[in-house]
Amino acid sequence: xxxxxxxxxxxxxxxxxxxxxxxxxxxxxxxxxxxxxxxxxxxxxxxxxxxxxxxxxxxxxxxxxxxxxxxxxxxxxxxxxxxxxxxxxxxxxxxxxxxxxxxxxxxxxxxxxxxxxxxxxxxxxxxxxxxxxxxxxxxxxxxxxxxxxxxxxxxxxxxxxxxxxxxxxxxxxxxxxxxxxxxxxxxxxxxxxxxxxxxxxxxxxxxx
Numbered sequence: 001x002x003x004x005x006x007x008x009x010x011x012x013x014x015x016x017x018x019x020x021x022x023x024x025x026x027x028x029x030x031x032x033x034x035x036x037x038x039x040x041x042x043x044x045x046x047x048x049x050x051x052x053x054x055x056x057x058x059x060x061x062x063x064x065x066x067x068x069x070x071x072x073x074x075x076x077x078x079x080x081x082x083x084x085x086x087x088x089x090x091x092x093x094x095x096x097x098x099x100x101x102x103x104x105x106x107x108x109x110x111x112x113x114x115x116x117x118x119x120x121x122x123x124x125x126x127x128x129x130x131x132x133x134x135x136x137x138x139x140x141x142x143x144x145x146x147x148x149x150x151x152x153x154x155x156x157x158x159x160x161x162x163x164x165x166x167x168x169x170x171x172x173x174x175x176x177x178x179x180x181x182x183x184x185x186x187x188x189x190x191x192x193x194x195x196x197x198x199x200x201x202x203x204x205x206x207x208x
Contacts, residue, residue: 004031004040005177007072008098011045011060012091014080015052018163019108023074026170030178030186038178041072046090053078064090068098072173076166077109077129085117105157106173108166112159116140124154129162167192 007027009020024041031039045060052058075095084091095114099105107115112128115121116139125144128136133145146152151160151169160169171192175183187193 004037005071005103006069007039007041007074008062008070009041009043009074010076010091010095011043011050011052011058012078012080012084012088013051014078014083015050015058015076016078016109016163017052017054017056019076019078019111019166020052020058020074022164022167023076023106023108023170023173025190026167026174026186027072029189030174030182033189034185035178035182038182039174044094046088046094053080064094068094069101070098071103072177073098073102073105075105075107075111075114077107077111077113077132077162081110081113085113103156104173104176106166106169107157107159108169109160109162110135112136113139115157115159116143120157121159124157125152126154126157126159127152127161127165128159131162 009024011020027039027041042061044062044064046064049057049059096118099120109129110132112126113136116136121140121143123142125146127147133147136143150165151158151172158169158173160166171183171187174186
């Protein structure tokens with residue numbers, strides 16, 4: 001029997017709620033109700049409980065000492081991203097170990113700053129929240145920023161615009177890994193009526 005695709009979502013103090021909740025909802029629904037056993041998702045953090053943006057307390061399902069060999073790595077954004085980069089070496093080490101081994105890396109909103117600081121966006125196309133565009137350029141001057149088309153695909157990296165765009169990007173990842181039928185059924189079950197997640201190679205949003 002083929003093992004399920006394994007996805008990990010990084011949590012940290014100050015993480016934007018929808019940034020992690022949207023991919024968790026999409027992936028868990030796709031892997032249980034729509035295509036049972038195809039996709040497993042877990043949340044990880046450097047401590048058991050984190051305080052998300054606006055004070056929502058979330059208990060992570062696992063720690064960062066867990067095996068970093070995940071097929072999908074999700075890096076959410078939020079006001080805590082810069083604090084993680086400065087003050088959470090365990091989380092930074094986990095990112096450094098997990099990203100190169102993943103088949104697909106999804107950053108949402110300012111989560112793209114994790115990728116830029118690690119050097120993974122060199123000469124790549126990417127997006128982030130509109131308030132972090134200049135910081136993204138500062139961290140990685142060679143990045144080609146594409147903003148305003150919900151998400152950008154460059155090789156294994158999928159980077160999204162801010163917050164709600166992570167829902168479209170997550171559905172795209174399901175499309176890429178499990179097929180359009182599963183992604184469409186997931187969106188329909190969620191009553192999410194949008195074409196924003198669909199691949200749009202004609203607009204130059206996908207490469208590699």
